[in-house]
Amino acid sequence: MRIVLAFGTSLTISNDHVDAIIDNNHLKTHGNWMAISNLNIPSKFKHFLWRLLRECLPTRHRLIHKGVNCSRECVFCSSNPENYWLLFFDFPTAKLFLQAAGLWTQTEEKICTVADTNDLIFSLLQQLAPDISANSSRNEKLWKEVDIAPHIFIALSNQKYSERLYQVAEGRSS
Secondary structure, rough: EEOOHHHHEEEEHHHHHHHHOOOHHHHHHHHHHHHHHHOOOOOOHHHHHHHHHHOOOOOOOHHHHOOOOOOOEOOOOOHHHOOOOHHHOOHHHHHHHHHHHOOOOHHHHOOOOOOOOOHHHHOOOOOOOOOOOOHHHHHHHHHHOOOOOOOEEEEHHHHHHHHHHHHHHOOOOO
């Protein structure tokens, strides 16, 4: 780490010394984070996974934790508290997404053996399709009151992903 001091002088501190000075253990989250970096998917999907695994997505649970005055209930079912597990694995629509992507069987097998959402996601990373974004579907439902069937949403996501691959191949990467 390089710290710039007054009058253009700087001080370089090794990461070991920074760790000794600043206790940041509360910021560390278990899991194979390099698995996300090594995925051959657009950075937009990597960023989404990172935000999901770091619990930075605006679920009702997270919003309330941050002081936003809103209902705890799920946008879809209005009966269960909205959290990551419900949105991405337990809710019937989430299961339909995973089934449509051919991932429900693997997910269902692992659900009983993992401790939390992060463990399940890291264990599925090698099998996850980059075009699944249940969060986008949730946002359509919340803000536009539009329901998109999982098979249609996945088809649209596949199309967008294919277009992105074509752009990258043609050198028009954005």
